Amino acid sequence: MNIRLRINGKWITFTVKPDEFLLDTLRNNQIISVKKGCDGSTCGSCTILLNNQPVLACSLLSVRADESTILTVEGHAEEVEKIAVAFGKEGADQCGFCNPGMALMIIALKQSHKNPTDDEIKHYMVGNLCRCSGYQAQFKAIKRYLEERL
């Protein structure tokens, strides 16, 4: 069946199977910034913004997303660049596999919280797993980005 998605500002029609997940639809169509880390909605690597809400693409059926607006890191280039700079300055980059998903989560955090407390930041980000960093540098980088110290 066909579905229509507005991905990073552009309407695209995809032919999908009824049991196909959005993550596979995106990756199979070369939208590779969305990462497959666990295939079970437990790691956060496949986070996208669906109608401006953070969603795990690995556990959303593609057909359920029909006629939706999807943003990946490419669609938020300016903010992602700032987050990347903050990550770089704090040494928060390691393997980076979780970073595109994390960046989108950080953007969603900024949109939904005016001045988040440390606790709010941590609780908001808790679903985005990272095995490399120990989270400390990422936390500092998120604060740096939110405080616009770039």
Add this chain to the structure above:
Amino acid sequence: MKVVNQKIPSIDGKGIMQGKRAFTDDYSEPGSLIVKVLRSPHAFAKITDIDVTQAEALDGVKLVLTHKNVPRKAFTRAGQGYPEPSPHDKFVLDEYVRYVGDEVACVAAIDEETALKACALIDVTYAVLDPVLDFETAYEHHTVIHPETDIHEMFPIGFEPQKNQAASYHMEVGDTEKVLHDSDVVIKHSFYTQAQAHAMMEPHTVNARIDIHGRLVLYAATQTPFHVRRIISQALDVPIQKIRVIKPRVGGGFGGKQGLHGEMLVSLVTLRTGMPAKMVFTRQEVFESSYTRHPMRIDMAIGAQKNGRINAIDCHILSDTGAYGEHALTVFMVAGSKVLPLYNKVDAVRFHGQVVYTNKVSAGAYRGYGAIQGNFALESMIDMLAKKLNLDPIQLREQNMILEGESSPIFEIMGEGTEGTAMNMETCKLPECISRGKTLINWDAIYPYKEIGNDKIKSVGMAIAMQGSGIPYIDMGAATIKLNDAGFYNLTIGATDIGQGSDTILAQIAAETLMTTIDKVIVYSSDTDLTPFDVGAYASSTTYVTGNAVYKCALAMIERMYAAAAKALKVHVDTIDFDGETFTSTDKSHISLVDLSNRITYSEDQEQLTTTSSYYGIKSPPPFMAGFVEIDVDKETGEVDIVHYVSVVDCGVTINPLMARGQVEGAIVQGLGMAMFEEVKYSSKGKMISNDFLSYKIPTCLDVQKMTTEFIDSYEKSGPFGAKSVGEIGIDTPPAALANAISNALNIRINTLPITKEKIIMTLFEKNKKGDHHDEKQ
């Protein structure tokens, strides 16, 4: 220094965050065959019949592989040099399956759905055998896990498969039994360390195609591209020059990608079909069918005088390598060789034991590589000894630990499966690490514990640790630098960036030496066709070994550029000075690097300046650290909050202080996961039950409240710009530091990892039942 020891952002972090094509699966060819593996439902079984007729007949299926139609030549998946100290006990596919999740057959089909359907259509008849699931009963068990006769060791490692023994080792300095006997006090305890999952965020991934020259080209998420090339060539009988392995960005490894997991089958599919093929492990496969850390039982005895002098350490280890013997001997040996030298003033020390096979997923390399297991036992024992002698545990350490300028006979005796290399500690800042850490954790105000109300106790605990910097006389890294027109450089290295940032720090070393900026050094790494050799990312070797190669290579390039400048300026080379941008002669004539490189590229005396250098260590200077933990523990629930973790590290000069901190902090949190709750668990029939992130929890950003990480001033003369390694040292201290903090808080000692709240509360319950009260405050 302008580039080295500077907080430079990683050179590729931004591109990765922007979602650019970077990881292995991003490079798979559209239309690749999807490779899926049918995996064993039994912990141990012999395949008596396998019928693939229906699977092969399914529309869209291009190839089905079973043990009947693949080459049979024993190999090891472990990427660790050659010849390997791991037994060659694995086949591409075998008639035996040795753990739940082992490979039975392999299907390549046009899409995932078809491949999975075909796997389900393979009709397998198993003779189910009695598995060995308890490693303490594995040795000489009536079940022999590797009964086949065409497996072998590459050199003597104590390989006795008929007894389920993958390896064994024994070494002794002095007469341990006698020294123990003559000591004022002797303490003896056993410790158990669990299987830990690597849980890197990127699953094991590989894809293959045949290029226009008919060569097999792999993109692989691996820590060891050169070993992958060699092992595929040997096992599949493909000439090695017909294989190219490219490692793009890797999404974490931690040892879990220091071996082949899919590379062999995907290669065979592409070789047989001529079609591009790919495999991405499901998260379940990452858990069930890759590697874990080696579980161990460590029996340790320490003999000491009443004044705290440690006379002897006896360490016996039983290690569980699971179904295959990857890294079996060497991980087990490192539990001694990178642990016991911490207390080098002993009259006798013994290290012995064996590594056994069980019907569980194979254990493999894992950050710390035995040292975390051994450290948990030894550093717990030191606190127990202090308590027994009524001495301060930190003073007891300071009285006995290895110091700068000193050595240990163990360095010379124990190496990578063979004998080791004698060395003195040119840098060892343990006293400074301890003293600084004590201040940062506020030790004197908290030790041993403080009641903080609401049934909670605050306490502190600590441990010291050492690791290594590569494997002397074995690990080799190489670098090539090319000067381009307009005066910028290419740096190509075999070294394998798996997220730890080696591309960045090696570029820093090159840029510093060449007196340029990091943007003028273009890095390309880990491509067996285009980059020089490197053993890969393991054994904490890249900064020290490859870093030295890059440094040598850059010096050689400067020498070549001086010669070219002398020719251009028509002066003697000794009259020239170079500041990174301009060559100036004492006669004031000068030429810029830009002009010189353009000149030799386009107009006069044309030549391509390229230098290649390689390096292997003649020693392995250990990084050291002191780790301190502050915890709040709830007496009623056993719940532990990690309030603060302090790491003070001597890793020589940090090439990049930001990235070094990231290495330490990431390792601390991974070590805390092992200390507190991570555990690979099996059902009574040997099926892994902790096979996703719901049943196997890794630390989240909520698990540690505060970390302080500092580096002590230290300069290792043999390292590039004074550096030692930093990749693994961080993981070693958390288990013992936590066990010691819990002992300080509750006067209970837990010797079995992980130290869960359930274990804490049960141990407290047992203690209280015996009427033992918290009255042993020291």
